[in-house]
Amino acid sequence: xxxxxxxxxxxxxxxxxxxxxxxxxxxxxxxxxxxxxxxxxxxxxxxxxxxxxxxxxxxxxxxxxxxxxxxxxxxxxxxxxxxxxxxxxxxxxxxxxxxxxxxxxxxxxxxxxxxxxxxxxxxxxxxxxxxxxxxxxxxxxxxxxxxxxxxxxxxxxxxxxxxxxxxxxxxxxxxxxxxxxxxxxxxxxxxxxxxxxxxxxxxxxxxxxxxxxxxxxxxxxxxxxxxxxxxxxxxxxxxxxxxxxxxxxxxxxxxxxxxxxxxxxxxxxxxxxxxxxxxxxxxxxxxxxxxxxxxxxxxxxxxxxxxxxxxxxxxxxxxxxxxxxxxxxxxxxxxxxxxxxxxxxxxxxxxxxxxxxxxxxxxxxxxxxxxxxxxxxxxxxxxxxxxxxxxxxxxxxxxxxxxxxxxxxxxxxxxxxxxxxxxxxxxxxxxxxxxxxxxxxxxxxxxxxxxxxxxxxxxxxxxxxxx
Ligand SMILES: [Zn+2]
Numbered sequence: 001x002x003x004x005x006x007x008x009x010x011x012x013x014x015x016x017x018x019x020x021x022x023x024x025x026x027x028x029x030x031x032x033x034x035x036x037x038x039x040x041x042x043x044x045x046x047x048x049x050x051x052x053x054x055x056x057x058x059x060x061x062x063x064x065x066x067x068x069x070x071x072x073x074x075x076x077x078x079x080x081x082x083x084x085x086x087x088x089x090x091x092x093x094x095x096x097x098x099x100x101x102x103x104x105x106x107x108x109x110x111x112x113x114x115x116x117x118x119x120x121x122x123x124x125x126x127x128x129x130x131x132x133x134x135x136x137x138x139x140x141x142x143x144x145x146x147x148x149x150x151x152x153x154x155x156x157x158x159x160x161x162x163x164x165x166x167x168x169x170x171x172x173x174x175x176x177x178x179x180x181x182x183x184x185x186x187x188x189x190x191x192x193x194x195x196x197x198x199x200x201x202x203x204x205x206x207x208x209x210x211x212x213x214x215x216x217x218x219x220x221x222x223x224x225x226x227x228x229x230x231x232x233x234x235x236x237x238x239x240x241x242x243x244x245x246x247x248x249x250x251x252x253x254x255x256x257x258x259x260x261x262x263x264x265x266x267x268x269x270x271x272x273x274x275x276x277x278x279x280x281x282x283x284x285x286x287x288x289x290x291x292x293x294x295x296x297x298x299x300x301x302x303x304x305x306x307x308x309x310x311x312x313x314x315x316x317x318x319x320x321x322x323x324x325x326x327x328x329x330x331x332x333x334x335x336x337x338x339x340x341x342x343x344x345x346x347x348x349x350x351x352x353x354x355x356x357x358x359x360x361x362x363x364x365x366x367x368x369x370x371x372x373x374x375x376x377x378x379x380x381x382x383x384x385x386x387x388x389x390x391x392x393x394x395x396x397x398x399x400x401x402x403x404x405x406x407x408x409x410x411x412x413x414x415x416x417x418x419x420x421x422x423x424x425x426x427x428x429x430x431x432x433x434x435x436x437x438x439x440x441x442x443x444x445x446x447x448x449x450x451x452x453x454x455x456x457x458x459x460x461x462x463x464x465x466x467x
Contacts, residue, residue, distance in 0.1 A: 001032040001046075004088035004095035009052035011092055016046050028088060054090040057081060060219035061229070065089055069218045071177050076115065077154035077218050081229070084274065084327055087146040098272035098368050100143035104210075108137040109151050116156040118175045120149055120227040121210035140210045140226055143366045145270055148225040152215045157181055163192050166204040170195065171211040180216060183234040188214060190256050197294035198264060198287060203358040206268035206366065214256065221255035223262030223284075230255055244307030248292045248300050261287030269364040274327040275320035276371045278394060281328075282318075282336015289337065298350075302458055305341050308334040309460065314397040319371060338460035339393040345427060345458050346384055356381055388422045393460070395419075402426065402436060402455055402463045410444040411453055416464075427456040 005011055006028045014021040014032055023032045038044050057065035061081035071077045080090055088095040106124070109117035113134040121140030129135050140149075152175065159181075160173040172191055176184040191214065199205060205212060210226040217229035220239070232239060232255035242249030265283035285308070293301030312335045320326040347353045360377060375390045392400060396419060404413040415422050415436045423437045430452060434443060445453065455463050 001034065002094065003030045003032055003048065003092045004028055004086065005030060005050060005092040006055070006086070006089045009050060009054055009088075009090065009092075012049040012051055014046065014048050016044065021046070030092070048092045050092050057219070061222045067218050071154060071179075071218075073155075073179065075155050076112075077177070079152045079217050079219070079229070080150050081217075081219055081222050083147045083222060084325075085147075086325070087149065093146045095146065097145060097270055097274060100145060100270065100366075100368065102143055104140040104142050105144055105146075105149050106137055106139035107149060107151060108135055109153060110135050111153050114155075115153050116158075116175075118152045118156055118213075118215050118227065120144065120213075120225055121207075138227075140207070142207050142210055142225075144225050145267065148223065148267065150222075150224045150227060150229070152217060152227070152229075154216075154218075156216070159185070163195060165195060165208075166199045167208050170205055170208055173211060173213045174215075175213070176216040180234065184216070187234040187253060188256070190253055191260075193295065194257055194260055194291060197291050198261065200294070201290050201354050201357055202264040202287070203361040206263055206361070212260075212263070214260075221259045223259045223266050223280075225263065225267040228259045228263070230259070232256065242307075243311065244304045245310065246303040246307035248296060248304040248307070249288075251296065252291060254288070257288055257291050258284055261291075264361050268361055268366060270368045272368045272370055273322050274325060275322045276369075277320070277328045278318045278332035278336040278339075279369065279371065279374055281332045282340055285333045285337035286340040289341065302341075305337065306457055309338055312338065314399065317396055318394045335393060335460075339389070341458060342389070342393070342424075342460050343378060343386065345456065346386075346389075346425060347382055348427070352382075388419055389424055391419045392422055392424075400424065400461045402461055403466055404453070404463065405466050406450055406453075407442070410442055411450060412440050412442045414438055414440045424459075424461075426459055426461070429454045429456055 011030055014023055021032050021034060023030050055065040057063055057067050060067050064082040064085040067079050069077050082089045086095040087093050107119045110133055111117045113132050117136040119138035121138055124139045125137040127135050155178050156175045157178045158175050162169050162171050174188055207226045213227045214230045215227050217231040220231045222229040232253055236253050237250045238254040261284040266280035271277060271279045289301045289305040292304040312331050316329045318328045318332045318335055320328045344353045375386055378386045398417045400415050401417040402413055403416050404411050413436050415438050425433055425435045427433050455461060
C-alpha cells in the first residue's frame, strides 16, 4: 500500500492487527508491506502514527500548508489550505484525487480550552482532557477529497439555522471570529438565496447528512466540503472588486457564492486527475453566472459572464499534464466558464440546460470523473457532438474566428483559427442560426439584414469581416 506524507513530516510506525507493518520510504512516498492477504469483505483498520512540524503556507490558499496566525485581537488563529499541494503536507494519506473514503472521515483536534475547533461535517464529541485542553471531534459520513478535510481553530462563535430545501431540512451553520458576528450575520443572508438558486439549477445540495457550513478562515477561501472556508471580509465582490467589471460582481459575495458552488462541482463531482481541474473551476465559475441570473435576471448573468472574458489569457491550453499532479492553468476559471456558457447557447433551451446540470450532478453523485466523462455525458444527453468544441476550448489556445464577407445579396462565412473539422453552429444577434464549417458557405440576406449581421456575443468566438 502506498501512503504519502511530505517532509518534514514523518511516519513513526504503522500498526495492523496489533502488529507493526514494515515500510520503506522514498522521499514523500511510503510503501507499506503487508504480509498476508486482506480479505475482500474485511474492512481493516490500519493505524499510522506520524509526527513533525508541517510546512507553513507562504501565501495561502495558493501556496499551501498550515497557517499559524493571530486574529485582529492578537489571539491564535490556525487552519490549513492544501489544494494542489496535497493533504499529505500534513497527514498521511493516499494523496490522489481519483479515490475518496467511501464512508467519510473524522478529525479530532486537541486544543486549549480557551479556543474553539471547527472542522468538516458535524461535531460529534467534545471533552475536557485536563491541563486546560479540550478534545473536539468532527465527522463527515460522505466521501470527501482529502484536501478538503481541514481544521479551523480560533476564537469562534457560532449560529445556525435550518432551511427546508429539496431533500428536506438542511442544517446551515456559521462559525466566525467573535468580533465579526454582527457583520457576518448580515453578509451570510446570501446563503439561503444561494442554496435556493443552486439546488434549482444543479440539484439537491450533495451533503445533507453533513450539513452546510461557512467557517471564517485566515485566508481568502477554499471549497472545504461542508466547512467552506470564508475570508472575504464580509464584503461583496472579490475582496471588494468586481472580476467581471460589469457591475454585477459587486452585487454578491464572490467567496460565499464561488466556494459554495464547489459543493456541486469539485466536491460532489471530483476529477480523477487535477489536470482536469477545469471541471471544478469552469463549472463553479459558471455557478457565479447562474447566481447572477437567479438574483438579477438572464441579461445580468450574461453580462457578468461576458465581462469575465477580458481576463482570459489564452497563453496555454486549459487541461494540464495527466498523471504528474499538474493542474490546469488559470484560464480554467473564465475560459472553462465560457465553454459552459457556449454549451448553454448550443442547447438553446434553458429548461433543458438546467436539467442537464441537475442530471450531471445526479449521474456523477459523489463520484470522480474525467474530462472525457463530461464530454460524453453532454454528447449523449444533447445529441450534439461537442468533441471538437471541447478540443477547441480545452486543448488549444485558439479562439474560433467567424470570417465573413459581404456580397450583393448576402454573406459568405466560415470558421478559421479552429481545430480540424470544427463545425459549431452559431446564433446570430437576430436570433437566426448558421452552421459554419471551415468551408465557405453563403446565406441570402437583405441589405438591412446585412448591415445588422453579427454573431450572438454569448458565444465565445471572435468575428472578422474580410474583403
Ligand atoms: Zn474555485
